[in-house]
Amino acid sequence: MELVTFSLLNGAVYGLLLFMLSSGLTLIFSLMGVLNFAHASLFMLGAYFSWQVGRWIGFVPALVVAPLICGLVGAAIERFGLRQVHRQGHVAEILFTFGLSYVIAELVIMAWGRNPIENRVPAMIDFAAFRLFGTTFPFYKVLMTAISVGMFAFLYLAFKRTRLGLVIQAALTHPQMVSALGHDVPRLFVLVFAIGSALAGLAGVIGGFALMTEPNMAANLGPIVFVVVVVGGLGSISGAFYASMLIGILQTFAVALDYSTLDLLRNFDVTVARASPLYEVLAIKLAQAAPILPYLLLVVMLIVRPRGLLGTRDT
Numbered sequence: 001m002e003l004v005t006f007s008l009l010n011g012a013v014y015g016l017l018l019f020m021l022s023s024g025l026t027l028i029f030s031l032m033g034v035l036n037f038a039h040a041s042l043f044m045l046g047a048y049f050s051w052q053v054g055r056w057i058g059f060v061p062a063l064v065v066a067p068l069i070c071g072l073v074g075a076a077i078e079r080f081g082l083r084q085v086h087r088q089g090h091v092a093e094i095l096f097t098f099g100l101s102y103v104i105a106e107l108v109i110m111a112w113g114r115n116p117i118e119n120r121v122p123a124m125i126d127f128a129a130f131r132l133f134g135t136t137f138p139f140y141k142v143l144m145t146a147i148s149v150g151m152f153a154f155l156y157l158a159f160k161r162t163r164l165g166l167v168i169q170a171a172l173t174h175p176q177m178v179s180a181l182g183h184d185v186p187r188l189f190v191l192v193f194a195i196g197s198a199l200a201g202l203a204g205v206i207g208g209f210a211l212m213t214e215p216n217m218a219a220n221l222g223p224i225v226f227v228v229v230v231v232g233g234l235g236s237i238s239g240a241f242y243a244s245m246l247i248g249i250l251q252t253f254a255v256a257l258d259y260s261t262l263d264l265l266r267n268f269d270v271t272v273a274r275a276s277p278l279y280e281v282l283a284i285k286l287a288q289a290a291p292i293l294p295y296l297l298l299v300v301m302l303i304v305r306p307r308g309l310l311g312t313r314d315t
Contacts, residue, residue, distance in 0.1 A: 005132065005133065006132075006133075006135065006137075007249075007252050007253050007256045008249065008252075009137060009141075010141075010252050011245075011248045011249030011250070011251070011252030011253060012145070012245065012248065012249065013141045013144060013145060013210075013248070014210075014248035014251065014252055015244045015245035015246070015247060015248020015249060016144060016145055016148035016149070016244065016245070016248070017144060017148070017203065017206070017207050017210060017248070018224065018225065018228050018244040018247060018248055019148055019151075019152065019228070019240060019241050019244035019245070020144075020147065020148050020151060020199070020202065020203035020206065020207065021039075021040065021043050021200060021203045021207065021221065021225050022225045022228040022229050022232075022240045022243075022244060023151055023152070023155055023199055023203075023237060023240055023241075024039060024042075024195070024196035024197060024198075024199035024200040024203070025039040025196065025200070025225060025226075025229055026229055026232070026234075026235065026236065026237055026239075026240045027155060027159070027192065027195065027196045027199070027237065028192060028193055028196040029229070029234055029235050030234075030235030030236070030237070033090070034082060034086075034090075034093055034097075034193075035090070035093070035094060035097075036097045036196075037094060037097040037098040037100075037101055037222070038077070038097040038098070038100040038101040038104060039097075039196070039197075039200055039222075039225065040101070040200075040217075040218040040219075040221050040222035040225055041100070041101045041104040041105065041218045041222075042070050042073065042074060042104075042197045042200040042201055042204070043200045043201070043203050043204040043207065043217075043218060043221065044104070044105075044108060044204060044213075044215075044217050044218040045069075045070055045073065045104065045108070045201060045204065046066050046067060046070050046200060046201030046202060046203060046204020046205050046207075046208070047119060047204035047205065047207065047208030047211075047213045047217065048108060048111075048112055048117070048204075048208075048213065049062070049065070049066035049069050049070065049201065049204075049205075050062040050063070050065075050066035050204065050205040050208060051117055051119045051208060051213060052112075053065045053066055054122065059122040059124060059125070060124075062205065063202075063205055066201050066202075066204070066205050067198040067199070067201035067202040067205065068198065068201075069201065070197050070198055070200060070201025070202075070204070071194040071195065071197050071198030071201065072194070073197060074193045074194050074196060074197020074198065074200075075190050075191075075193060075194035075197070077100065077193065077197070078189060078190050078193035078194070079190050081096060081100070082096065082097075082193070083186065083189075101218060101219075101222070104218070105215055105216075105218060105219070108215050109215050112215075114214075114215060115214070116212050116213060116214035117213050117214070119208045119209060119213035120209070121138070121140050121209045125139050125140045125143055126138070126139070126140065127139050129141070129142045140206070140209055140210075141210075143206070144206045144207075144210070147202065147206060151199060151202070152237070152241055155199075155237050156237060156238070159237075167183055167188065168188050168191075168192055171183065171185045171188050171189070223295075224247070224294055227243075227247065227294045227295060227297070227298045228240055228243045228244050228247060228294075229243075230298055230301065230302070230308055231243040231246070231247070231294075231297060231298055231301050231308055231309060232244070232308050232309050232310060232311070233307055233308030233309050233310045233311020234307075234308065234311050235311060236308065236309070236310040236311050238310050239308055239309045239310030239311055242309055242310070243308070243309060246297075247293075247294045247297065250293055250294075250297070251290050251291075251293055251294065254286050254287060254289065254290035254293055255287050255290045256287075257286045257287065258285055258286070258287050259285065259286050260282060260283050260284055260285045260286065261281075261282040261283075261284075262279075262282045262283050265282070
């Protein structure tokens, strides 16, 4: 019971972290049609900026300042880069953001070095939130959960229930009509990209504690984020939330279960000889296969339901 409970808790926390990171990417794609390959790099910048600002003026100001800086970086990327590249089509956008991710990684190495930084949980949030089965659960994970849920509520209400959100969505499909009504469409797109980048930065502030803050963290997390977005459905905030939770819990349980197919077969009195060509494959532990489970889920989803869980367009 203890294993199941803590696996669910840790899986939910990891899933919510994935949602924090994927929500900004989903927002940008759903409202602008841009698949930003540099999004995970903004998450990495959020982790580094929060660590640096936290050393100067403390964690609480860093929780606000770091996402704002990432939002400004995102606004500059859209205004001075993507806006020019957009005229060349989606392939040019993808290549631009893909190259930008490498540029940001090299800039991070130049500024903070190649080695991981000591991004520890601040003392003000480094305490036990509650005790369960004799084991404590850290408060910073509860804070991560609260921020993730608040982020989901903000995105849903702001872009589904407000006039500004409706205007932004209309600008994607009917920009000329929206412009004729007196709205500055390019400024709206800058705003959307800035908000999405700020959300990635906020995820980096919290996620930097849970993960190792180093120059490769964007490359390590980037593929998982795209799995979440595709499985949830391109452009669906709710789909990204469900996919994040599914992948987070699935991976956490897989890591916790140290069983193989051989162990399962033994329960049915089936023995596979070591000389069998399938022995090595059947001996693979579920914990060893945990890193590839999201990608297997992606392949199955693309075969069974290419639009994802709640998507409205084909991937």
